[in-house]
Amino acid sequence: MPLFTPLARSLPATVPFVGPEALERRMGIRFAARLGANESVFGPSPKAVAAMAEAAAGSWAYGDPELHDLKHAIAEHHGIGPENIVAGEGIDGLLGYLIRLAAGPGDTVVTSRGAYPTVNYHVAGNGAALDFVPYRADDHEDLDALLERARRTRAKLLYFANPDNPTGSWHDGAAVERLITELPEETILALDEAYGDLAPASALPPMSLMRPNLVRFRTFSKAYGMAGVRIGYAVGEAATIAEFDKVRNHFGVSCIAQAGALAALSDQAHLRETIGAIKAARTELSHIASRCGLTPLPSATNFVAMDCGGDGVYARRLLDAILRRGVFIRMPGAEPLDRMIRVTVGRPEDHALFERALAEALAEVDKPEAVQVAG
Structure with missing residues (x-):
């Protein structure tokens, strides 16, 4: 067998x-x-390096599985509640959890052809089907085509990055808000904002904008310079974020990563x-x-x-x-x-x-x- x-x-x-x-x-x-x-x-910030070095001395102990201090610091930074945040092993890990929660065999996930491939990896690993939408002629992801495809396939998930990888292009916040508003309620929008810290302010909808079917992803890997630490977070309505606790690795974020992210966040x-x-x-x-x-x-x-x-x-x-x-x-x-x-x-x-x-x-x-x- x-x-x-x-x-x-x-x-x-x-x-x-x-x-x-x-x-x-x-x-x-x-x-x-x-x-x-x-x-x-x-x-990374020298403060983050020092905090991680200090935390390393206590790394005989597990990190806080609830990530209490980090979630509260992120919440204060964005002006939202800690119940709206889940932290994890970078955006890659958190995307894997969301796909595991939302899409299985027989379900469809819509993404752009040529967009971030880790999404495709997780979707295939969970037995769901991928449906691809071409980029526009100007090398931007095609919001109208993504929306239409999600409606037509009754997709469980729509993945969209703003700013985009691999082109570096971006859409303005008003266009992203329209996508959020017009997306079918049955489809979760995985809004990848890994490069949000580097984007024009006009490209990012307010973090207070929340829907049950919207999950936004941020990371300490890019502008904060902590790619090797593996720490990121997702933001959404409290009931949506609570679902992550059903599948996430509760000890996946080390005490070193938590200390480093806290210190990095404090050093704007x-x-x-x-x-x-x-x-x-x-x-x-x-x-x-x-x-x-x-x-x-x-x-x-x-x-x-x-x-x-x-x-x-x-x-x-x-x-x-x-x-x-x-x-x-x-x-x-x-x-x-x-x-x-x-x-x-x-x-x-x-x-x-x-x-x-x-x-x-x-x-x-x-x-x-x-x-x-x-x-």
């Missing part, structure tokens, strides 16, 4: 992302610049300084793309998507050539977004390494003839 369920046996043994460490082992190199995972090279001056550094670095990356003949997309994140001017095959060849030169970047995996490469902002020395690697890759890789003529 088989040891595992039919669903488990049907799934590929895969992960949504191939990490830079795996690429280094596979390629036999060491990356000199790590610009592919949308981490913040500017690091450091956050503002980091956001300023990210915006300046984002501008410099866009200039590098333009100098090298690529088209940078406007971005409200800590990365810049760059249109390489060809197709997915051409962009992949450029990507491979850049990786071989010791610079870790990524590219979207689905057409037509796969004509781009995606580069995380870094320090000046990181950008210099990337610009040199990109220039050498462009000289090495032949551009498709049709694209050359069109240009």
